[in-house]
Ligand SMILES: NC(=O)c1ccc[n+]([C@@H]2O[C@H](COP(=O)([O-])OP(=O)(O)OC[C@H]3O[C@@H](n4cnc5c(N)ncnc54)[C@H](OP(=O)(O)O)[C@@H]3O)[C@@H](O)[C@H]2O)c1
Ligand SMILES: [Zn+2]
């Protein structure tokens with residue numbers, strides 16, 4: 025069997041988790057040549073998002089094993105299906121959480137493919153980017169601007185778009201007070217987007233070193249919150265507080281930090297349902313919302329803003345052979361700030 029692109033079935037070499045919470049092990053599977061709109065991508069790098077961990081641990085009850093994680097993929101187009109016109113072999117592209125959508129429903133036609141009822145998550149319905157090659161619908165593979173290096177580009181494709189779209193959909197423009205809760209992979213990119221687009225930024229973190237570094241990244245104020253402690257109030261009321269935390273917290277103090285008409289926007293996925301009294305919302309007309317990744321137009325907009333404004337994920341690079349070590353560092357909240365695997 026060929027292990028190079030061509031007209032025959034090809035074998036892909038990947039890393040997969042074979043049971044809930046398991047370690048990554050070698051895993052091989054076959055793919056047919058790209059059909060219609062599909063493209064085959066030779067993977068160069070792949071970021072590790074906390075959602076890969078949620079999926080490995082089956083936190084959302086939708087994991088299928090063997091599970092090949094990885095949805096912050098940067099690679100080169102190796103082969104295209106007969107109807108692909110916007111990409112050619114050799115193009116450098118990125119793929120994030122979404123593998124495909126119907127492209128016909130009201131959400132898709134409004135540019136909200138991420139909200140489509142038929143949207144498919146890359147690692148929910150197929151293998152992800154911890155592999156030498158990845159097959160996807162080419163309409164969900166995005167050309168990477170020249171000014172963005174392959175080692176840092178991957179994290180923009182899931183973490184970057186998630187915080188950019190979350191902030192924009194919560195109403196972020198410029199000249200606002202923006203709070204970012206949790207300074208991990210997503211949070212450290214959110215600080216940069218919010219600040220470089222002209223806002224005053226306050227971060228809430230459990231890590232002292234991150235409080236200091238967030239200020240170097242442009243945060244105006246950093247509040248360290250001990251686990252289980254009530255956070256200190258920021259100097260100014262917030263227009264938007266974006267939570268990237270993958271755990272349940274007492275959200276009530278954070279709601280009180282919002283200005284009238286302010287929004288608490290969830291992109292992080294807490295491990296318990298929200299329990300929130302109505303009155304702190306009602307008396308100040310505050311909102312709670314949640315936002316998944318971003319649509320295709322917004323991904324292109326985000327990439328171009330990242331290039332123009334110099335928004336750069338800060339990465340720790342690991343060889344793919346060190347994938348288990350990297351994954352453990354994500355689990356232990358030790359990565360500063362996004363782990364990226366080099367694949368080839
Ligand atoms: N909505 C979407 O479409 C979307 C897309 C991508 C990811 N996500 C979700 O977003 C979340 C974050 O992803 P990520 O890749 O940024 O994760 P990450 O790199 O692990 O960062 C999460 C950060 O949250 C803080 N944190 C973790 N546990 C905490 C706890 N028990 N109490 C308080 N703070 C805690 C830590 O920041 P400090 O050290 O600063 O406290 C940590 O660095 C995950 O739930 C992921 O599934 C959602
Ligand atoms: Zn992700």
Ligand SMILES: [Zn+2]
Pocket residue numbers: 125126127128129130131132137140141142
């Ligand atoms: Zn649709």
